[in-house]
Amino acid sequence: MVAALPPTGVRVRVPAKINLALKVGPPREDGFHPLATVFHAVSLYDELIAEPAPAGEFTVEVTGDDAELVPTDDTNLAVRAARRLAEAYAPAEGARLSIKKTIPVAGGLAGGSANGAAALVACAELWALDLEQEELLALAAELGSDVPFALVGGTAIGSGRGERLVPALARGCYHWVLAFSDEGLSTPKVYGRYDDLGGLTAPQPTVSDELMNALRAGDAAALGAALDNDLQPAALTLRPRLRRVIDTGLDLGALGAVVSGSGPTVAFLAGSESAAIELSVGLSSEGICRTVRRAVGPVHGARVVT
Numbered sequence: 049m050v051a052a053l054p055p056t057g058v059r060v061r062v063p064a065k066i067n068l069a070l071k072v073g074p075p076r077e078d079g080f081h082p083l084a085t086v087f088h089a090v091s092l093y094d095e096l097i098a099e100p101a102p103a104g105e106f107t108v109e110v111t112g113d114d115a116e117l118v119p120t121d122d123t124n125l126a127v128r129a130a131r132r133l134a135e136a137y138a139p140a141e142g143a144r145l146s147i148k149k150t151i152p153v154a155g156g157l158a159g160g161s162a163n164g165a166a167a168l169v170a171c172a173e174l175w176a177l178d179l180e181q182e183e184l185l186a187l188a189a190e191l192g193s194d195v196p197f198a199l200v201g202g203t204a205i206g207s208g209r210g211e212r213l214v215p216a217l218a219r220g221c222y223h224w225v226l227a228f229s230d231e232g233l234s235t236p237k238v239y240g241r242y243d244d245l246g247g248l249t250a251p252q253p254t255v256s257d258e259l260m261n262a263l264r265a266g267d268a269a270a271l272g273a274a275l276d277n278d279l280q281p282a283a284l285t286l287r288p289r290l291r292r293v294i295d296t297g298l299d300l301g302a303l304g305a306v307v308s309g310s311g312p313t314v315a316f317l318a319g320s321e322s323a324a325i326e327l328s329v330g331l332s333s334e335g336i337c338r339t340v341r342r343a344v345g346p347v348h349g350a351r352v353v354t
């Protein structure tokens with residue numbers, strides 16, 4: 049059941065992302081890695097409510113899955129986002145934020161970035177700021193590489209450090225099964241392991257034609273075969289038991305499997321809703337992951353809900 053919205057509050061729903069492809073170049077001078085990635089928003093949502101507070105006051109309360117792992121001080125990405133928005137456009141405002149987590153923390157699903165994007169959208173509405181999407185996107189990019197995508201959603205190609213987006217030509221609705229792990233993985237640690245493994249692709253990474261053609265055609269079988277993540281070997285060396293999760297899902301008939309982003313969530317593509325149900329039941333009964341969830345994609349980015 050959805051909790052009643054406070055009369056003065058704004059509620060925003062924001063999706064998790066998976067990376068259908070993640071091609072990583074050698075680190076730049078600022079330490080970030082140049083990327084060519086295909087982001088895909090899936091129907092696994094966090095919810096954020098913003099309520100008015102006195103000027104300069106920003107607080108956050110977090111409930112739901114993994115809530116105890118989320119900081120509630122000024123390092124919370126939603127607080128940082130609200131503060132930054134106020135600094136830029138609404139210095140006389142503050143906000144009381146509440147987040148209900150469903151996206152696992154440090155799961156490679158960009159839950160923190162999603163909360164940052166949700167705070168931008170919620171506070172812009174709460175403070176009646178009439179901003180262009182471009183203005184929100186610029187603030188989002190300052191907050192983190194994955195935050196702009198959480199604003200737009202859908203399926204999009206990311207470049208730069210992931211913050212530069214163009215919509216992908218994509219057709220169809222895809223059925224995903226997501227296998228969550230007991231414990232998250234740190235994004236900087238996985239990039240660090242990637243560097244240590246020395247598996248650098250070309251300085252200008254690119255997404256394969258196979259994957260882009262599969263999306264254009266809406267061909268799930270071809271997409272399953274083309275899923276591709278350069279960070280996957282690094283995530284697997286840090287968390288070797290993910291190998292068994294991947295192999296089990298493929299044995300159970302998934303069209304493809306990929307570690308999402310820096311992991312440890314594994315995304316399996318199924319050919320239909322019934323195949324996804326069968327796959328999720330099979331994976332759950334193996335008892336090798338914390339939770340198994342079904343989701344569809346693409347879905348839209350952070351939106352106010354009434």
Ligand SMILES: C[C@@](CO)(OP(=O)(O)O)[C@H](O)COP(=O)(O)OP(=O)(O)OC[C@H]1O[C@@H](n2ccc(N)nc2=O)[C@H](O)[C@@H]1O
Pocket residue numbers: 067070079080081082083085155156157158159161191192193194195208209210235236239308309310311
């Ligand atoms: C790996 C990806 C793939 O989408 O997602 P997650 O697995 O975190 O969800 C992203 O690149 C994560 O983006 P995000 O989590 O927003 O990263 P940021 O806050 O900008 O950066 C956190 C740290 O990750 C590393 N980093 C991030 C992005 C990038 N292109 N190169 C990097 O090397 C840097 O060490 C940086 O200090």
Ligand SMILES: Nc1ncnc2c1ncn2[C@@H]1O[C@H](COP(=O)(O)OP(=O)(O)O)[C@@H](O)[C@H]1O
Pocket residue numbers: 117118119123124125126147152153154155156157158159160161163164233235309310311
């Ligand atoms: N609102 C937030 N929700 C989740 N994590 C947050 C939030 N704000 C800051 N963090 C921090 O960001 C880290 C990365 O979390 P998350 O974005 O869920 O994972 P990932 O980068 O793997 O996609 C967490 O370990 C947590 O300390």
